[in-house]
Amino acid sequence: MGKPDKIIYKSAMAMVGVDASDSIAVGYSFHHDIKGANEGGIALAFITGGIHATELGLST
Numbered sequence: 001m002g003k004p005d006k007i008i009y010k011s012a013m014a015m016v017g018v019d020a021s022d023s024i025a026v027g028y029s030f031h032h033d034i035k036g037a038n039e040g041g042i043a044l045a046f047i048t049g050g051i052h053a054t055e056l057g058l059s060t
Contacts, residue, residue, distance in 0.1 A: 004036030013042075028052065 013023055020041040027033020028050020037044040053059045 004032050004039060006036060006040040009036055009040035009042055013040075 009020075009023075009025065013019060024043045024045055025033060025037035025040075026045045026047065027037070028047035030052060034044055034046065048056055048058055
C-alpha cells in the first residue's frame with residue numbers, strides 16, 4: 001500500500017510517536033497527497049508549483 005491510503009500516514013505518525021493534530025503533510029498531488037492527508041485527518045501544505053501547476057494556471 002502507498003499513498004493515498006491512510007495507513008501510510010498512520011504508520012509514519014506511530015513511528016515517531018505523534019498523532020494527526022501534531023502533524024502536517026507536505027505534497028503536490030491532488031490524488032495522492034491531499035486525499036491521503038484528508039483521510040488521515042492531517043493538515044496539508046499544498047505545493048502549487050508541482051504536477052498540477054498547469055491546471056492551476058501557474059505554469060510559465
